[in-house]
Amino acid sequence: xxxxxxxxxxxxxGTGFVGRYIVQALARAxxxxxxxxxxxxxxxxxxxxxxxxxxxxxEADYTHEADLAEALxxxxxxxxxxxxxxxxxxxxxxxIHNHVPELxxxxxxxxxxxxxxxxxxxxxxxxxxxxxxxxHSGEEAVAREFSxxxxxxxxxxxxxxxxxxxxxxxxxxxMPFLPLIGxxxxxxxxxxxxxxxxxxxxxxxxxxxxxxxxxxxxxxMTFEExxxxxxxxxxxxxxxxxxxxxxxxxxxxxxxxxxxxxxTTDQVESLKTDNVTSGAEKTFTDIGISPxxxxxxxxxxxxRFRAGGRFGDKKKAAA
Ligand SMILES: NC(=O)c1ccc[n+]([C@@H]2O[C@H](COP(=O)([O-])OP(=O)(O)OC[C@H]3O[C@@H](n4cnc5c(N)ncnc54)[C@H](OP(=O)(O)O)[C@@H]3O)[C@@H](O)[C@H]2O)c1
Numbered sequence: 001x002x003x004x005x006x007x008x009x010x011x012x013x014g015t016g017f018v019g020r021y022i023v024q025a026l027a028r029a030x031x032x033x034x035x036x037x038x039x040x041x042x043x044x045x046x047x048x049x050x051x052x053x054x055x056x057x058x059e060a061d062y063t064h065e066a067d068l069a070e071a072l073x074x075x076x077x078x079x080x081x082x083x084x085x086x087x088x089x090x091x092x093x094x095x096i097h098n099h100v101p102e103l104x105x106x107x108x109x110x111x112x113x114x115x116x117x118x119x120x121x122x123x124x125x126x127x128x129x130x131x132x133x134x135x136h137s138g139e140e141a142v143a144r145e146f147s148x149x150x151x152x153x154x155x156x157x158x159x160x161x162x163x164x165x166x167x168x169x170x171x172x173x174x175m176p177f178l179p180l181i182g183x184x185x186x187x188x189x190x191x192x193x194x195x196x197x198x199x200x201x202x203x204x205x206x207x208x209x210x211x212x213x214x215x216x217x218x219x220x221m222t223f224e225e226x227x228x229x230x231x232x233x234x235x236x237x238x239x240x241x242x243x244x245x246x247x248x249x250x251x252x253x254x255x256x257x258x259x260x261x262x263x264t265t266d267q268v269e270s271l272k273t274d275n276v277t278s279g280a281e282k283t284f285t286d287i288g289i290s291p292x293x294x295x296x297x298x299x300x301x302x303x304r305f306r307a308g309g310r311f312g313d314k315k316k317a318a319a
Contacts, residue, residue, distance in 0.1 A: 008034055008075045008076055009032070011079045012081060013080065013083065014035035014037065014046060018154075018157060019035075020161075021197035022079055023035060026079075027055055037057055040059040072104070072111040072113055080101055087266070093130050093131060098141055106145045116142065116148075116150065118150070120136075120151050120153045122154060122215070122216065122275050126273050131267075149210075150209045151212045152203070156275060157190070158192055166301070166302070169233070169302045172234055172236045173236075176239075178241070179248065180241065180242045192297055212282065213281065213282045213283065213284075217292070218291050227240060229295075233306075236306075252268045
């Protein structure tokens with residue numbers, strides 16, 4: 001543990017999948033961290049990431065500007081990791097991806113915050129989904145309000161709590177077949193959550209980062225290849241059936257009505273755009289991080305989906 005710094009970092013979304021790794025990386029670097037959250041009790045587990053009093057939950061209503069101003073008061077830097085994967089009647093993409101980041105950035109300037117790190121999403125400037133469009137509007141709003149902001153655009157992120165590899169590995173347990181949406185040829189560059197957290201921490205620690213960074217893992221894989229990799233890790237396979245775009249959208253229209261939907265029409269739309277680097281922006285290379293391969297991390301946490309668990313051999317698992 002580094003010597004405790006006087007600098008306070010406000011992390012929005014620190015209770016989430018990516019945010020908790022960022023809180024941990026910043027705590028290790030010795031910063032004091034205010035985890036701004038809608039429900040303080042959701043952030044209690046983060047207090048163990050630092051010494052007593054180093055990581056503190058701060059409850060706020062993100063649309064209440066007085067709360068934001070109070071949260072940001074005295075902070076040296078902000079990291080914004082707020083985001084949602086689907087909309088509900090109370091949870092709108094435009095509010096969470098665009099309007100709230102704009103408000104946070106505006107109040108950060110008013111409160112004299114020196115650095116702003118915003119987690120966006122890879123290919124959002126090309127995507128036609130509402131998710132992508134609102135992530136892109138959010139980037140533009142943050143850059144407009146906070147000069148010199150750092151915008152990180154990760155591809156799909158893997159790590160033990162992810163909602164991607166875990167979800168599809170879980171589906172091998174109860175689905176008789178798995179859908180290849182639009183033929184399954186959408187390309188991804190899965191990136192490790194620790195690498196994303198290191199990039200965010202580096203943007204806080206160092207003074208040489210500014211603008212957009214595309215954060216991609218070392219391998220490019222199609223959706224079909226990702227399924228096959230998961231089958232190898234869990235020692236089970238399922239037939240892959242092509243679901244043309246229109247059929248996938250029809251199915252998603254029903255599934256999207258579930259309280260925690262497996263698939264939405266907007267997610268089908270997002271699969272029409274490759275989730276890969278554009279070649280036009282800075283990458284991990286520019287920040288001196290060598291990204292971690294899927295094979296080094298994912299098999300360990302997918303072992304719970306294997307028959308016989310971590311020690312179950314492939315043959316036994318497939319039986
Ligand atoms: N996971 C990925 O594969 C991936 C890939 C590319 C980009 N990203 C981006 O990375 C960031 C972090 O993603 P994540 O996977 O860590 O997200 P997450 O765990 O699903 O959620 C992050 C945070 O969003 C806040 N949040 C959730 N629902 C909300 C709502 N209805 N209203 C307001 N705030 C809400 C929560 O904060 P509180 O409950 O504490 O208020 C939560 O901690 C997001 O901006 C996401 O778009 C993620």
